Amino acid sequence: MNSRREFLQKISGSAIGLGILPTLASAACATIPGEINDGPVLRVAILGLGGYATRVAEAMVNCKRAKLTGLISGTPEKIKAWQAKYNIPDKNCYNYENYDAIKNNPDIDAVYVITPNALHKEEVIRVAKAGKHAISEKPMAISVKEGEEMIEACKKANVKLLVGYRMHFEPHTLEIIRMRNAGEFGKITFFQGLSGFVSGDPKQWRLNPALSGGGAMMDIGIYSVNGSRYMIGEDPIWVNAVETKNDPVKFVQGIDETIQFQMGFPGGAVASCLSTYSMNWLDRFFLDGLNGFAELHPATSYDPTQGLTHKGPLNFPNTVHQAVQMDEMAAIIFDGKKPIVPVNGEEALKDLKVIEGIYKSAQTGKTVNLQL
């Protein structure tokens, strides 16, 4: 496997083949079941037309409240192909030099930044300065300082800053959060998060620290960091971490290959997590309480999420995560809707604070106290 995308596809396909997962019709369910959305449509330009952007654009076709109306790319051929596919007029297409002019384009409400991690900060700030709402892919930035600058810029420009945390709208995940809030697991004691896959192409930007800002932790380990917080329902107060590197040629200085990390939470729960670029089949969350447990496996791959609790399997529809996310983001932006788990800049900044703590602990061998 040479990409995260292939990992996500492989884990779904193989699990189905092995009969681990039921074969579910790939429901293009663009709303959280039971909700009817009608309101203004969020007109979105995508900045960076790569792998994940392709997935987001395809998902948005089924959105009720979000529509792809603009394109920003450094590659004219890509713009042409996307224009034809999504019927985007020339006047809504930009390159990386001229997209500040989006300011004067009434067809675009928001820009979704889907480029390498290290570019998010500058791009989001330019979007904010153009007076458009900014949606950034995860990780929001490559440092806490950058994240803070982005939040500040969006506040100053009076635009929303949202981050592509698609699992925050996923029905199995939300049911576990509901059960936890209802006390069905009792006192929460433990979370385990396993996030990893074997990283392929050594030339990809993900293995270049200047573009990625880190290795597996920034890319896939962030799911266990974020997941620990929404599964336990608290923010960690300490972290310690150990890094191991078996392939220092492929995983150069600044690119973490494998990190095991533990966290402590104010209510007494502890978490034990693994982030890696050199092991397959790691996409599992486990939440333990004194009266019950919950498992998500796969926990964060695109489709289908599977959930199990002490009461039995969770049978919720599988959604197209990106479609639900974009419809929900329209409701957040236009209706001021408050999602059950936030997807704003402040939420994403907390993950960056934990990740900085993890890196610091791995370097120093000491436990790092956190103040999120």
Ligand code: NAD
């Ligand atoms: P990708 O390599 O497939 O696409 C990156 C795009 O950025 C390409 O179109 C590339 O041309 C463009 N780009 C612009 N400037 C560039 C530069 N200087 N160097 C390299 N590329 C440049 O990557 P991707 O998988 O689409 O990831 C993009 C972002 O989306 C990352 O932040 C990643 O973490 C995030 N992502 C999120 C999910 C999710 O499930 N939420 C999944 C995959 C990726």
